[in-house]
Amino acid sequence: MRKMEAELFDKIQNFLVNLKMDEVLSLIKEAIENQIPAYDIIMNGLYEGMKTVGNKFEVGEYFIPELMFAALITNNSIDLLKPHLKTEFETSGVILLGTVSGDLHDIGKNIVSTILTISGIEVHDLGVDVPIELWIQKIKELKPDLVGLSCLMAASISSMRNTIQEIEKNNLRNQLKIIVGGGALSKTAAEQIGADAYAYDAIEALKIVRELID
Amino acid sequence: MYDWNEKIERVTTALMGGETDRPPFTIMAAEQMISRVMGCTIPDLYNSPEFWAKATVKTQEFFGSDIPYVALDPALITAEAFGAKFIHRKYLTSTATPEDRLLKTPEDVDQLEIPDHRKAGLYPTLIKAFKHLKELTHSPMAGNFFFSDLTWGPIQQMRGEQAWTDFYLNPDLLPKLAEKIYQSNLGFLEVWKDEMGGTPLIDINISYLGNKDMASYKDFWEIEGKWVNKFRKKTGMGIVMHNCGRKPYWDQMITDCRLLGVQPTFDPFGNSDVNYWKEMKKKHKIYIIGTLNQTGPTLTGTPQDVEKEVIENLNALTPGGKFILAHGCEVGWGVPLENLLAVKTGVEKFSEMKGK
Numbered sequence A: 001m002r003k004m005e006a007e008l009f010d011k012i013q014n015f016l017v018n019l020k021m022d023e024v025l026s027l028i029k030e031a032i033e034n035q036i037p038a039y040d041i042i043m044n045g046l047y048e049g050m051k052t053v054g055n056k057f058e059v060g061e062y063f064i065p066e067l068m069f070a071a072l073i074t075n076n077s078i079d080l081l082k083p084h085l086k087t088e089f090e091t092s093g094v095i096l097l098g099t100v101s102g103d104l105h106d107i108g109k110n111i112v113s114t115i116l117t118i119s120g121i122e123v124h125d126l127g128v129d130v131p132i133e134l135w136i137q138k139i140k141e142l143k144p145d146l147v148g149l150s151c152l153m154a155a156s157i158s159s160m161r162n163t164i165q166e167i168e169k170n171n172l173r174n175q176l177k178i179i180v181g182g183g184a185l186s187k188t189a190a191e192q193i194g195a196d197a198y199a200y201d202a203i204e205a206l207k208i209v210r211e212l213i214d
Numbered sequence B: 001m002y003d004w005n006e007k008i009e010r011v012t013t014a015l016m017g018g019e020t021d022r023p024p025f026t027i028m029a030a031e032q033m034i035s036r037v038m039g040c041t042i043p044d045l046y047n048s049p050e051f052w053a054k055a056t057v058k059t060q061e062f063f064g065s066d067i068p069y070v071a072l073d074p075a076l077i078t079a080e081a082f083g084a085k086f087i088h089r090k091y092l093t094s095t096a097t098p099e100d101r102l103l104k105t106p107e108d109v110d111q112l113e114i115p116d117h118r119k120a121g122l123y124p125t126l127i128k129a130f131k132h133l134k135e136l137t138h139s140p141m142a143g144n145f146f147f148s149d150l151t152w153g154p155i156q157q158m159r160g161e162q163a164w165t166d167f168y169l170n171p172d173l174l175p176k177l178a179e180k181i182y183q184s185n186l187g188f189l190e191v192w193k194d195e196m197g198g199t200p201l202i203d204i205n206i207s208y209l210g211n212k213d214m215a216s217y218k219d220f221w222e223i224e225g226k227w228v229n230k231f232r233k234k235t236g237m238g239i240v241m242h243n244c245g246r247k248p249y250w251d252q253m254i255t256d257c258r259l260l261g262v263q264p265t266f267d268p269f270g271n272s273d274v275n276y277w278k279e280m281k282k283k284h285k286i287y288i289i290g291t292l293n294q295t296g297p298t299l300t301g302t303p304q305d306v307e308k309e310v311i312e313n314l315n316a317l318t319p320g321g322k323f324i325l326a327h328g329c330e331v332g333w334g335v336p337l338e339n340l341l342a343v344k345t346g347v348e349k350f351s352e353m354k355g356k
Helices: A003-017 A021-033 A038-058 A064-085 A107-118 A132-142 A154-169 A187-192 A202-213 B004-015 B031-038 B042-047 B049-063 B074-082 B106-111 B123-137 B152-159 B162-169 B173-196 B217-235 B250-256 B274-284 B303-317 B337-355
Strands: A094-099 A122-125 A146-150 A177-181 B145-148 B202-207 B238-243 B261-264 B287-292 B323-327
Touching: A003 A021, A003 A038, A003 A064, A021 A038, A021 A064, A038 A064, A038 A107, A038 A202, A064 A107, A064 B162, A094 A107, A094 A132, A107 A122, A107 A146, A107 A202, A132 A154, A146 A154, A146 A202, A154 A177, A177 A202, B004 B323, B031 B042, B031 B049, B031 B337, B042 B049, B049 B123, B049 B337, B074 B123, B074 B152, B074 B173, B106 B173, B123 B173, B145 B173, B152 B162, B152 B173, B152 B217, B162 B173, B173 B217, B202 B217, B217 B238, B217 B250, B238 B250, B250 B261, B250 B274, B274 B287, B274 B303, B287 B303, B303 B323, B303 B337
Parallel strands: A094 A122, A094 A146, A146 A177, B145 B202, B202 B238, B238 B261, B261 B287, B287 B323
Antiparallel strands: none
């Protein structure tokens, strides 16, 4: 890595960690002008920066507003980089992501989506309040390695359980792993409703998704 | 004939710290569970205050509960009264439509008018339902619970996901919106007083932001805690706070908002188990309404598992009174009814064991 590139990546990381939107976007533009490959900018700048943001969240230094704002900066940066990505951004693993039927909360899911995307996972986000039939249809169509179910409300956990049961009934369960997460869930509840894995937050979700795909 | 007076006396005695024949309990049956028990839809409840009150009472009677209250989601009624559009579902809790948020731009907050609570949204229906509830139960307590949501619930319903980035992008927006929600709650209280007579004793306040996994304590205080405290000072009501979330700032919130009691969501991560609440009760002299795990045995276990959990909770928290057994949060439509009925069986078994 050239010195100039390394310095630019360091700056992107630092400004992202310090939640400076304008500065990050300006550096992304500078990197593009200098013909630094978009993939390298994502992996060495944004991804590394988000890792630090995630660590700060884990130790209680950052909270959801900080995580959400960092995710917004990252998404805006990726929008600038997309036209320059071409085919160089190779993905490893496919995940189908969504909030289960009856639940419209998507903050956690969206953070997971951003973090997985910049980590090279192909994410198909079905959105919120996803009916069971759509899960089944998309699993058949996309053949994902993983299905990520999210719900915030305790009252929606039974909907999550029903979704997993329907995936089983449709004989699709053996071809994929199911990871669940959300405010009201715990590891025990996840096991009881038939999930393969549970993630406490987006940072843990990335680690588990990587393990399951590998 | 269900004797609500006897139930109310049990609750009141327990809250005062006195001895009761058995510990009081309630089932957190909001719209979802009421529609399940009654075989109706949620819009059926919203369409008729008489039926809403009757269905609430019938549901609580079905479970053998000690507290009648009109179950509602204060974030929903607040946001809807301000003009937010909601998807009203048959069996699932209503939520504001994400693609059509009320407050699309920061300027929209300035245009937001405080609702007329005699006309806006579900408020008129709610007030009528309160009145019917009082008539049905002949219970003064039926009229003594006021529900408010200060402020994160309505903010999220009106502003959506953007509310999180507003902390950085539009720092003036959230305090402005919080103040409007506070004013709206005061407006509703005035109508409540006119229609029901007197002032409610207790405000069940629904808080969401006061969790270490969500916001810093400073942000919680600016956007939510400060307004809860202001509401308490202004109205003189005792505040019982419900907080959905992980790792809540209970110690600080109880002190700074001078809470009378808490209705904590069960924390499956062990940050606030029964022993934690035993200590908190002693330390802060607060009422506790809870502490059953809404995602544990009730959802995925057997009636025997629920009874065991009930007895464990009662053993830890009934000494000294000031405890009403309940789930930490609303129980959903899909929860097995036999597991909810097991709460009463567990309470009775506990009382038999204590009597021997």
